[in-house]
Amino acid sequence: MSDPMVPPTPPVRLDALLAREDLGLRRVAGPDDPGTVVHWAHASEMADPYPYLLGGELLLSAGVHIPEGAGAGYFDAYVSRIVAAGGAALGFGVAPVHEAVPEALAEACEMHGLPLLEVPPRTTFSGVARAVWQLMAQARLAELRRVTEAQQSLATAASRPDPVRPVLHQLAQRIGGWAALYTPDTTELTTAGTPPPPETRQSLANLAKVLRPDTTTPAAGSRTAPAAGSRAAPAAGSHTAPAAGSRAAGAARVGAAAPGERRQVTPAPARTPTSASDTVDGTHLAAYALGPEHGYVLGVASPQRDPGNHTIASVAAVLLTLLTGRQQSGTAAARSSALVRLLLGAPPEDVAPLLGGERWQVVHARPDGPTPPDPLTTSALGTALGSTLVDPTGEAVRVLVPADRPVEPLPGWTLGVSTAAAPPDWPDADTQAARALARARATRAPLLRHGDRPALADLVPPHDADAHARALLAPIAAAPALTDTLRTWLSLHGSWDRTAVALSVHRNTVRQRIARCAALLEADLDDPDVRMELWFALRRT
Template sequence: MPDPAVPPTPPVPLASLLAREDLALRQIAGPSGPGIVIHWAHTSEMSDPYPYLLGGELLLTAGVHIPEAAGSDGGAPGRANSRLGEYFDDYVSRIVAAGGAALGFGVAPVHDTVPRALVAACEAYELPLLEVPPQTTFSGVARAVWQLMAQARLAELRRVTEAQQSLAAAASRPDPVSSVLRQLAQRIGGWAVLYGPEGSRIAEAGRAPEVGVSGALAELAAVVRPDGMRATPGEAPGSPQATAAGRPAPARTTSPATTTSRTTTPATTTSRTTTPATTTSRATPTSATDTVAGTHLAAYALGAGEGFVLGVAAPHREPGAHAIASVAAVLLSLLTGEQQSGMGAARSSALVRLLLGAEPEAVAPLLGGERWLVVHARPDAHAPDQVAASALGAALGSPLVDLARDVVRILLPTDREPAPHPGWTLGVSAPVAPHDWPAADAQAARALARAHATRAALARHDTRPGLTGLVPPAEAEAHARTLLAPITAAPALTETLRSWLSLHGSWDRTAVALSVHRNTVRQRIARCAALLEADLDDPDVRMELWFALRQV
């Protein structure tokens, strides 16, 4: 994983900057090669730039801070040269200690040449030293760095986008798990393996690394596997040697946001960074990275506690590789989650039975509840899409989500009590049995309209007992049909009257709830009053109409 101090953009190889003919930069000291990269450019004339560096910089200086004794070529013999050597030794060592990636020295207008003592110090501390010619400005160098970073970022985004498309296509094939692993291994140029809840290899693709590296990857997978789902083989979970040994693996736990370092062999030092758990309730990381024998390893916990883990081994840590592996992990989470829980099969069975004529009560047990809530939701800032709808359903705890134009409808078992969700306005029905789902759908729609009109995050259908309980339902329905008969043929009038009464006769709030102009509300209410031949300013009339509207 990248250092948090490093910007979220691909680094620029120093060789790419040196290749820019318009800059005419020349490296005169320090190591070179494709592995030397810079993350940004910074100009400083401080004699000690350490406090002002974040690491990964190309530090640019014109040498204003250098003592006057270096005014010629910095190579004069005697005590002055010794003092300059000490000065540059301290200067370069502080840059290296701060994590500076390279030093650029401008030969104009202060100095005609790069001091020899500076060259020697950069060689000693293995800090790349660039000579910046007079015609090249520091701002031009900084601009070139950002241009190269933008080009690298564009190339990375293109690579990640192409990988996302190919992974999605692989997930739709008849053998989706194997296809996704093959495509992932191809994209990272390495090895991809899916570990089961017990640590065994379920599927793999690409060229398998050495035994020690594959064992380290299996060990890393055990770190991110949820508590209670440990690999049972011995030395390396899932490895043939461990299975043959038949020894249980020692239990390992890693707390969230833990960084550890270790040395596995005298010649190999590896580091591991883990991230906090976000998809499980256990205190385990959802991903971890490691480097063993020059091979970059990563493990990703799949789903919400099923115990499946995706392991990745790549010969190079390339920009975008983590994003590509994360996409594969999401797809495999969906595939393994459906396989593990059986919920997808249950939902499909329930749907088929409904289409074939089964009653809702007969299929409700397949969905996990006897009494249900219907939730209507509308985002505050934009129209909902399928991704946002699915995310809201997951947050509320139900996969039963329907995106209908500008409203998301969610069916929830009553043991999953909905709560206000940031960025959404929710309307919640009363708890109902499956045969009352249509009525609950209407209740949720009215509750959403009331929440939207009153600017509340969540509104519930009112289920308090009232006078309606004193009147037999058949008589109440007959009375309501008779009273509302003049406007029943016009649903817009009925819903406008219902909203207007529920919002205490507020023209503005009713207009907001119905998404119409307030003058339209006034015209509809006036039409209702005329057709019903009723004085809608009379509270007794309003009460009687409200009673009737609750029955239809």
């Protein structure tokens, strides 16, 4: 198994285990390769451990399975099965079964290229496993710190006046490789970092072509030869980039082919993939589509493939999607002009055409988790909704979306959507979206839209309706908390629990506020006629 299934947790270098003085491990056979890594430790006394290994293990054994008088043939078969399963190394515990590592075992490990470690009597296998997990946790913490610092530097670079080059520079620096931005015709627009060899560079360009929306892909069952200058021609990836080291990388990764060998090409999905990866001459290549409507592609070449580099490159791809989309559409200057005109007092209807449309929807969004969204998350939300007009301030993220763009549920978000509105009605649409979001959160629906069906209240002249609403609600007008609670409680049919969820307060607080409203209004809130009249009035505020 040349590509063992391994977890996304950073592996542990075998040299780091050997350096632990408390373990006392000693290499007695096998290659002294500083690049050897261990993904976990597993103890087994099976004569054939192959069915119980996933790959990447430090296999620990005390030799209980070794029959008396076992010869070279037994050890050769045993070690070959470990290597075939993708085992990283073998740790042999001396005492109480064997006083020393069998010489035939050492010879077999030397022949098959499997590192063999001697585990002294004072070191337990559980102690070795614990050391692996400790080193793994340290590596994971360092990886998270590296990714966090990279995200911050990329966000800072994206805020500069000419952000594309700084973002590419930071990306190349953080992954220790090379980054390129390809135009829709797969020409290198700008690059950063140390360029790879010409053959590898061409392979990355070929990989970028796979992500072009107009790229045609061979039909299922067709065969193709490797690209010139590359041992492995790039192939289409899945719609999400594969996890590093996974056997399931499948359609998104192509392994190296033997010289002159022709390979079966994995059939492409119906839609153009958003990412693809390959490994050429020891260099990991990855490409990310920067929005299907723009055709720009981010190409990355790094010395190794790991989840940290993939995460960093994905963040850069999100940022570059926004930046290239803005350049491609040419609306940045128009939107800046619209903002300036609004600040100088121009009416919204005069500047709306500069934003690309006359009618817009207002979307209010809140993340499903307890953590407020960061700038990258809100930018990704705007991209998913097809708009860069995003306001992340306040409890909810507000997005202005063109009326002709459908708004669909998004994983991880709860959305409230207004009706399509002309610029003079944007404040009302903002209120509609807020109320729709409150109902969506209370009913645990991923998305709710404000109804646009004509209501009975529309038959009353607006001036008279407003005057009646002000007079009826005057006793609680000075207490916004009471007004909001009454509105939400009525909209949720008097449900205490759902109102508490919508307002993020305790249900007892809701009861106290409703009781206070009933007292101030001198009204029986259990009467449906009273509720209807209050709801009519609240709709006007």
